Amino acid sequence: MNVPVIAVDGPGGAGKGTLCFSLATQLRWHMLDSGALYRVTAQAASDAGLDFADEGALVSIAEGLDVEFLPAAEGLTRVVLAGRDITDAIRTETCGNKASQVAAMESVRAALLDRQRRMARAPGLVADGRDMGTVVFPEASLKIFLTASAEARAKRRQAQLLARGESATLARLLETIEERDARDRNRAASPLMPAADAIVVDSTGVPAQEVLDTVLSEARNRQLIG
Ligand code: DC
Numbered sequence: 727m728n729v730p731v732i733a734v735d736g737p738g739g740a741g742k743g744t745l746c747f748s749l750a751t752q753l754r755w756h757m758l759d760s761g762a763l764y765r766v767t768a769q770a771a772s773d774a775g776l777d778f779a780d781e782g783a784l785v786s787i788a789e790g791l792d793v794e795f796l797p798a799a800e801g802l803t804r805v806v807l808a809g810r811d812i813t814d815a816i817r818t819e820t821c822g823n824k825a826s827q828v829a830a831m832e833s834v835r836a837a838l839l840d841r842q843r844r845m846a847r848a849p850g851l852v853a854d855g856r857d858m859g860t861v862v863f864p865e866a867s868l869k870i871f872l873t874a875s876a877e878a879r880a881k882r883r884q885a886q887l888l889a890r891g892e893s894a895t896l897a898r899l900l901e902t903i904e905e906r907d908a909r910d911r912n913r914a915a916s917p918l919m920p921a922a923d924a925i926v927v928d929s930t931g932v933p934a935q936e937v938l939d940t941v942l943s944e945a946r947n948r949q950l951i952g
Pocket of ligand 1: 738760761762764765822825826827829830854855856857858906910
């Protein structure tokens, strides 16, 4: 692979989105939010009234996704499915849980693989997900596994929900996070785990800027950036 890729994996709420957005902005590289692809697949399947046990139908949906990720103001990305803006719809906890269900299916993952790999374009790609360093970009130039305690992740999720005018108790969020972690880590298809050559970064109590500096310094060590 000629195009440099920084793969950032880890559980939900560890700060991958913030880190990847800052990296991509600073380096002027492309960005892949692979979780959004699973969320969009789940949303499209719900909209079509599909039974989530119907794996074949979910694969057809994943293969045929007519989705666009459009840069918007203030670093936001608008997600447009077949001409309809679903940015807010895919960020709900309900959609996240459905995404976790479709993401557990090997055939759905396979259907989304090429779409993800095609995102590796010059000058470089920052890829955010669960299996970026292990499956999608095993040759990535730098692999980061960003983690944090479940409590810290629940608090981060709560702040994100509040910012969108939604609310949820910490206890409920912690429960959801632990459920989703278990599903993502224990599934047979591309389970969430650090690649053997990944650098594990724990963001518990660490300011976002410090996490970014750590990753930039690793990128410099590998001469990915000047
Ligand atoms: O990062 P996120 O919360 O948007 O991801 C939504 C779900 O998709 C989450 O349960 C994990 C799953 N996912 C995955 O299995 N593989 C990826 N590369 C990205 C996300």
